[in-house]
Amino acid sequence: MTDLAAPEEEDLAAARRRLAAAQGRVVRALVAAGEVPDGFDPARLRAQAASLLAKRRSVVARLRPDAAEAAGPDLAAEFAAYARAREEPPPGYRADADDFAAWLRERGRLPDPPRRRAPWWRRLLP
Template sequence: MPGRPTSGGDGVSRVDLAAQQAALLRALLADGPAPPGFDTARLRVEAQVLRRKHGRVLAYQRPELAEQLGERFGPLFAEFAAGRPKRDAERSGAYADAFVEWLIEGGHVAKPRRGWVSRLRRR
């Protein structure tokens, strides 16, 4: 039938599958509740792994920032990511910009000279 969501081999509609996937992403990226059938503890471990991965990507994208922060980079990024998880459709560059702004607002790095933030965003 036109307009009717088709189902997969197990009888789950595409709409239901999309909703289940969205719930899983919320659990992994935004500290949402574990969807039915998923182990909460395992999802938390996976969420931590994803946050560390995001931190490595960010350090690769902004090596000058990682160098400036040195040993503080990991703990500061972990603190930032705990309060501001990466959104499922968010570009990693936008997430890096949000981290830089968080660092500046928190006094962890000095506010850059005029124009530096706009150059950072153009990358």
């Protein structure tokens, strides 16, 4: 019986690897402007990618209103350029928002954050 189980497990493992690779191609097409995988409608995939980008942009704007304000009416174009410049989005919306703010700061669109002052009680110590 163990001789029969080994080939089935190998087949299952190979199928999982193929599925993971196929899923990776779809994700790259959606979030990193990768090629559209065979069997997918390019127009629908582009529409979904645009929708995902708009969702990311709106969440980032809520998390970092300073960045959204700095981008102003160019927010959609700036965020699209930022997203195209990355191979994949960072893990999590907060990281995405902070990375977008840093991207704007590098381009002179967002001022450096104010320096944090020492707590009041530290200023009293000699």
